[in-house]
Amino acid sequence: MEITGLLSIDPGLESFKDHFRYRMQRFTNQKQLIEKYEGGLEEFSKGYLKFGFNREAGGIVYREWAPAAQEAQVIGDFNGWDGSNHRMEKNEFGVWSINIPDSGGNPAIHHNSRVKFRFKHGDGVWVDRIPAWIRYATVDPTKFGAPYDGVYWDPPPPERYQFKYPRPPKAQAPRIYEAHVGMSSSEPRINTYREFADDVLPRIRANNYNTVQLMAVMEHSYYGSFGYHVTNFFAVSSRSGTPEDLKYLIDKAHSLGLSVLMDVVHSHASNNITDGLNGFDVGQSTQDSYFHTGDRGYHKLWDSRLFNYANWEVIRFLLSNLRWWLEEYKFDGFRFDGVTSMLYHHHGINMAFTGDYNEYFSEATDIDAVVYLMLANSLIHNILPDATVIAEDVSGMPGLGRSVSEGGIGFDYRLAMAIPDKWIDYLKNKSDEEWSMKEISWSLTNRRYTEKCVAYAESHDQAIVGDKTVAFLLMDKEMYYGMSCLTDASPMVDRGVALHKMVHLLTMALGGEGYLNFMGNEFGHPEWIDFPREGNGWSYDKCRRQWNLVDTEHLRYRFMNAFDKAMNLLDEKYSFLASTKQIVSSTNEEDKVIVFERGDLVFVFNFHPENTYDGYKVGCDLPGKYRVALDSDAWEFGGRGRVGHDVDHFTSPEGIPGVPETNFNNRPNSFKILSAARTCVVYYRVEEKEGNHNSSDIGAANETLTDIAKLGDFEGINETSPADAVAKQEDLKAAQPSLIADDIATKANTETEEIEEETSDDK
Numbered sequence: 001m002e003i004t005g006l007l008s009i010d011p012g013l014e015s016f017k018d019h020f021r022y023r024m025q026r027f028t029n030q031k032q033l034i035e036k037y038e039g040g041l042e043e044f045s046k047g048y049l050k051f052g053f054n055r056e057a058g059g060i061v062y063r064e065w066a067p068a069a070q071e072a073q074v075i076g077d078f079n080g081w082d083g084s085n086h087r088m089e090k091n092e093f094g095v096w097s098i099n100i101p102d103s104g105g106n107p108a109i110h111h112n113s114r115v116k117f118r119f120k121h122g123d124g125v126w127v128d129r130i131p132a133w134i135r136y137a138t139v140d141p142t143k144f145g146a147p148y149d150g151v152y153w154d155p156p157p158p159e160r161y162q163f164k165y166p167r168p169p170k171a172q173a174p175r176i177y178e179a180h181v182g183m184s185s186s187e188p189r190i191n192t193y194r195e196f197a198d199d200v201l202p203r204i205r206a207n208n209y210n211t212v213q214l215m216a217v218m219e220h221s222y223y224g225s226f227g228y229h230v231t232n233f234f235a236v237s238s239r240s241g242t243p244e245d246l247k248y249l250i251d252k253a254h255s256l257g258l259s260v261l262m263d264v265v266h267s268h269a270s271n272n273i274t275d276g277l278n279g280f281d282v283g284q285s286t287q288d289s290y291f292h293t294g295d296r297g298y299h300k301l302w303d304s305r306l307f308n309y310a311n312w313e314v315i316r317f318l319l320s321n322l323r324w325w326l327e328e329y330k331f332d333g334f335r336f337d338g339v340t341s342m343l344y345h346h347h348g349i350n351m352a353f354t355g356d357y358n359e360y361f362s363e364a365t366d367i368d369a370v371v372y373l374m375l376a377n378s379l380i381h382n383i384l385p386d387a388t389v390i391a392e393d394v395s396g397m398p399g400l401g402r403s404v405s406e407g408g409i410g411f412d413y414r415l416a417m418a419i420p421d422k423w424i425d426y427l428k429n430k431s432d433e434e435w436s437m438k439e440i441s442w443s444l445t446n447r448r449y450t451e452k453c454v455a456y457a458e459s460h461d462q463a464i465v466g467d468k469t470v471a472f473l474l475m476d477k478e479m480y481y482g483m484s485c486l487t488d489a490s491p492m493v494d495r496g497v498a499l500h501k502m503v504h505l506l507t508m509a510l511g512g513e514g515y516l517n518f519m520g521n522e523f524g525h526p527e528w529i530d531f532p533r534e535g536n537g538w539s540y541d542k543c544r545r546q547w548n549l550v551d552t553e554h555l556r557y558r559f560m561n562a563f564d565k566a567m568n569l570l571d572e573k574y575s576f577l578a579s580t581k582q583i584v585s586s587t588n589e590e591d592k593v594i595v596f597e598r599g600d601l602v603f604v605f606n607f608h609p610e611n612t613y614d615g616y617k618v619g620c621d622l623p624g625k626y627r628v629a630l631d632s633d634a635w636e637f638g639g640r641g642r643v644g645h646d647v648d649h650f651t652s653p654e655g656i657p658g659v660p661e662t663n664f665n666n667r668p669n670s671f672k673i674l675s676a677a678r679t680c681v682v683y684y685r686v687e688e689k690e691g692n693h694n695s696s697d698i699g700a701a702n703e704t705l706t707d708i709a710k711l712g713d714f715e716g717i718n719e720t721s722p723a724d725a726v727a728k729q730e731d732l733k734a735a736q737p738s739l740i741a742d743d744i745a746t747k748a749n750t751e752t753e754e755i756e757e758e759t760s761d762d763k
Contacts, residue, residue, distance in 0.1 A: 005406025006399050009450055013398060016361040020399075020407050023367050027374045027404070030315075038316075041379050047320030048234060051095075052133030053109070053152055059101040060109055060152075064131060065313045067094025068284035069119035074098055075128065076115035076152070078108055083118050094288060094313075111156065114138075114149040121282035129279040130232060132290075132317070137219050137231070137275070138238045148221055148231065148275035153243060161247040165254040167332055168210075170386035173577035174413070175568050176261070176516040177209040178459055180216055181240045181249075182223070183529065184519060186547045188540035190223075193245035197252040200519075203547070205256040207522060207561070208568030211388070212253055213261040213335055215460065217246070217325075221275050224531035226460065228337060229304060230265045231276035233321050236329075243329075250330050259332040261388060262325055266318050266376075267338030268304040278305050290314050299341065301349055309342075309368040318372065319379055326383050333388035334380070336411070339400070340393045342369040353395045360397050370409060377410025388412050390454055390514075401451030416453040416512045419444060423457050423503055427473040432495075432609045437587035437594050444510040445584065455511025457503050459518045464529045465542070471500055471524030471560070479526040483549075483556045489638075495609070497556055498639070498678040500524055501563045501632040505680055506605055508567060509598050510584070513577055515568075523550040523561035559638030566637070570630050570682060576601050585619040585665040593675060595665070597621060601629060602683040606675040612642065616675040619667025623651045626671055626683040633679040642676040649673060649683065 003020040007013050013020070031041065038044040048054075051063045062074050072090070073083025078100075088096040096119075100108045109115060116128045130137055136153040140146045184200050185191035204212055216227025219235040227237070236246045253260045269291070270276040281289050281297075290313075291297040291305045299306055307314055325331045340348040344364050353359055380387050391400055391411040402408025422443040426435060447453045458470050471479060474496035482493045489497070508515040526549070530542040549557045571577050579599030586595040592608035595618045602620050606613070620626070626649040633639030649671040655662030664670045673681070 003407030006402055006408055009402070010398060010448075012357060016357060019361040019365075023370055023374075024407060026367055027371045030371055030375065031378075041319070041375065041382065044316060045319040045323040045379055047316045048133055048135075048324050051320075052131055052135065052234070053115070053154075055107070055154065056099070059099050060107055061097065061099050062088075062131070063095055063097040064088075064117050064133075065093075065095050065317075066117070066119055066280055067288040068121055068280075068282050069096065070121060070124075072096040072117065072119040074100070074115065075118050076109065076150075077113040078110065078115070107154070109152045111152065111154050112136075113152055115152050116150055122284075123282075127279070127282070128274075130275050132277055132280060133234050134232055135234050136238065136243060137235045139221070148219070150232075151238075155244065159244065161244040161251070163247065163251050163254075163330060165251055167254055167330065167386075168257045168259055170332075170388065171210040171259065172575050173571065174211045174259070174388055174454065174514040174516075175209045175571060175577070176211045176213050176454065176514065177204045177207070177519065178213045178215065178516055179204070179519040180226070180460065181214065182216060182237070183531075183543045183545065185544050188544055190239050190540070193241040193249040196240075197249040201249070201253055201256055201258065205258060207565045208572055209517075210257065210572075211259045211261060211332075213263060213516070215263045217262050218265060220270065221272055222270070224533055225270075226464070226531070227263065228265055229270035229272075229302075231270045231272050233269075233277070233317070234324055247329060254330070259388065260330075261333045261335055261390070262329075262331045263337055264322070264325070264334040265337045266307070266321070266372075267336075267341045268299050268302055268306055271298075271303060271305050281305070287311060290317070296345075299347060301347075302341075306341075306347075309366070309372040315372060315375065319376060322376055322380055323383060326380065326387070332384070332386075333390070333412075335390040335392065335415075336373075336376075337392050339373070339391045340395050340397075342366065342373065343393065343395065343397055348395060351395070355396060357398065360395065373409050373411075374404045378404050381410070390415060392417070394418075396448070398448060399451075401448070401453075413452045413454045413512075413514055415516070416447060416455045418446070419455055419507055419511050420458050420462055423470060423507075424462070424468075424473070427470065432592075432607070435592065435607055437589055437592060437607070440506070441510065441584050441587045441594055441596075444507065445582070447512065452514065453512035454514035454516050455507050456516040456518075457507040458521050459516060460529070463518055463521065463525075467528065469521055469525065469528070470503055471496065471521070472526065472528070474499055475524075479524065485554045485556055489556065493556065495678065497524075497559060498632070499607075500560050501637060502605055502607065502678065502680045504564070505567050505630075505632065505682075506594070506603075508571070509576065509601075509603050509682075510582070510596060515571075515577065517564070520545045522564035523557040525549070525557075556638055559636070563632060563637045566630055570601075574599055574601055574629070574684065583621070583667075585667050591616075595619065600685060602626065603680065604673065604675055604683070605680045606677060608677050610677050612677050613675045615672045617664065617670050617672050619654070619663070619665040619670050620651060620685075621667060621669065622685055623653065623669045625650055625686040627686055628681060629684040630682040631679070632681070633676050639679065640676070643674055643679070643681055648686075 003024055034044045053060055053062050072088040074086045075081045075083040079086055088098040090096050117131045118128050120126045130150040134150040136151040137148045138151055139148045181196045182190045184196050218230045219232035219237050220227050220229050221231045222229055236243050250260050271278050273279040277290055286293045286308050292308045297306050345366050346364055380389055389411050390413045392415050394417050399408040401411050401414045404410040463469050475493055478492050482490050527542050530536055532538040532540055550561045576599035582598050584596040594605040596603050604618055628645045631643050633642050635641045651669040651671045654664040654668055654670050
């Protein structure tokens with residue numbers, strides 16, 4: 001493998017070519033060693049077929065890597081928790097094993113029975129631990145603070161979930177719905193995998209997302225950790241159901257055309273001893289442990305353990321973990337959490353990365369971790385070439401999103417983590433008049449060339465207690481009592497709903513090659529997330545999603561939700577996220593207007609709080625006729641209907657042909673529009689050869705004002721008050737189809753009914 005590909009993309013990396021050559025050599029050497037001693041990555045990553053509990057001829061074989069143990073036993077319900085007759089043997093590599101013969105032709109350990117690994121360490125003390133490779137773990141819900149137990153999971157064939165649907169084709173660009181199953185219920189309780197599949201997945205598909213990103217799948221004993229303090233890496237979180245229930249969820253997602261990503265945590269592990277991997281650390285040397293020893297083995301801010309990525313068995317464990325989730329559960333890829341912590345010995349603590357390349361390529365770089373990530377991405381794409389793998393990195397490490405073969409680390413996308421910080425700064429600290437169009441545009445487009453980004457205005461990070469979502473920053477307490485359409489909106493709510501739509505579409509259209517939204521933020525969920533804890537009386541009241549708010553027709557939450565549907569549909573039709581054409585032609589500070597082209601669309605954002613511009617000229621590339629594709633000011637999105645959707649906008653040539661500097665805003669053509677205050681409008685170019693395009697474009701899906709007028713008397717609509725307009729829309733509701741992507745929503749509902757029928761036996 002060569003690194004010339006990466007260096008040719010960014011000549012600034014030439015000074016660090018020795019660094020890239022060194023890590024590539026380390027990667028190559030590691031692969032060769034794995035090939036020599038394990039038969040290659042393919043076999044090496046099937047560790048779960050060797051370690052843990054596995055059925056083999058005539059019995060169950062259990063293996064555990066615990067080189068620090070002096071003696072070892074397997075205990076559980078099957079032997080009355082007395083391991084004296086089930087002592088294990090240790091080989092030269094520190095692996096303990098035992099073959100437990102069948103009893104009367106049946107497994108000696110029954111399915112769904114409890115098991116643990118008991119061992120004596122150097123101090124002569126016996127301890128009980130959950131097996132490292134356990135596939136299911138549960139806790140007695142009636143005993144507060146009780147430790148988890150490992151569970152032997154091997155259901156008989158009739159009880160095993162059988163996948164019915166193939167993986168959907170890989171999307172050109174991911175439109176990701178980030179979700180937490182446990183807090184997805186409208187009731188103050190923990191939701192289940194099956195309830196999420198039946199109740200929430202259809203909502204996600206109806207909103208035109210193509211990917212679901214599931215948080216907190218790996219078992220974690222502390223619910224309030226949001227799933228990031230993992231205790232059992234091969235086990236599904238038992239709070240929401242069984243392994244078969246999770247398979248049902250993923251299969252149903254696939255039936256709806258949704259890919260499913262898993263939020264995987266390989267950056268650290270819970271420091272729990274009795275029920276976590278940390279329990280295998282009994283003071284041994286680092287080569288005999290999953291983690292580094294001493295201070296290096298602890299993350300000071302996260303209060304968690306840090307893996308030793310140079311250790312052979314750690315690499316086996318983590319790579320096998322990735323294969324397990326891909327093959328056993330049919331996940332379609334991963335979002336790697338905490339990548340910054342992995343990349344550097346300082347873990348990003350107290351670091352303010354400036355973009356200086358010396359910050360990325362120095363002795364502070366953890367080459368062992370980098371090599372592991374290169375191995376991980378190589379493996380994932382070998383197993384599933386169409387996998388989507390995303391890195392959460394705040395540092396901006398160059399090459400993170402380039403292929404391993406050209407010297408990169410191999411991720412498909414990186415999260416554009418600076419974007420939400422910019423929006424928070426503006427919404428908290430700047431008046432509307434202080435908003436800089438140039439700064440906003442630069443913040444959204446400031447990403448590494450040829451390294452794809454997933455953009456987001458807010459994720460789960462902005463929804464947790466102590467922080468605020470975009471909607472909450474905009475509308476504050478008025479979200480509780482000012483969202484009824486039965487009265488005119490207050491200035492704060494009117495501004496909030498308008499900017500909520502603009503911020504999210506601008507982020508999607510200009511911020512990256514993919515888009516992400518956290519569950520509930522699409523409609524401006526008013527509550528932050530506060531997991532049950534002693535400080536709130538162990539309440540689940542703010543650890544849920546109030547779907548009733550968006551389902552209530554007279555509340556303004558539905559306007560934001562409708563716009564979310566429409567902007568996802570815009571990409572579904574025009575594929576602008578996947579387009580490499582992105583040209584910002586105007587960032588007018590006085591007018592507070594941003595104009596840009598993405599793909600074949602022209603986007604116009606007017607952030608001015610008061611000024612509406614009639615006859616406003618915007619530049620474009622191709623000549624012809626343009627029409628409205630999406631309008632945030634449309635009535636169905638809670639707007640005022642100031643922009644005519646049945647208007648044809650014809651272009652005029654600009655400047656001297658062949659002399660770009662004489663063009664208008666560096667564009668060879670222009671057309672004039674009405675740009676209303678606090679609105680965003682997207683225009684598409686009409687292809688004359690296709691005839692009247694309007695019947696199949698986004699404008700048709702959203703219903704133009706002309707179409708609405710056919711259904712009722714909407715003359716003088718610009719003079720109609722918002723309350724009256726809503727009332728008229730309600731009167732028309734029975735006479736017209738859903739305003740937003742009704743065909744897709746209907747398709748999703750139909751497929752949902754089909755899978756419910758086909759899987760009724762599994763419930």
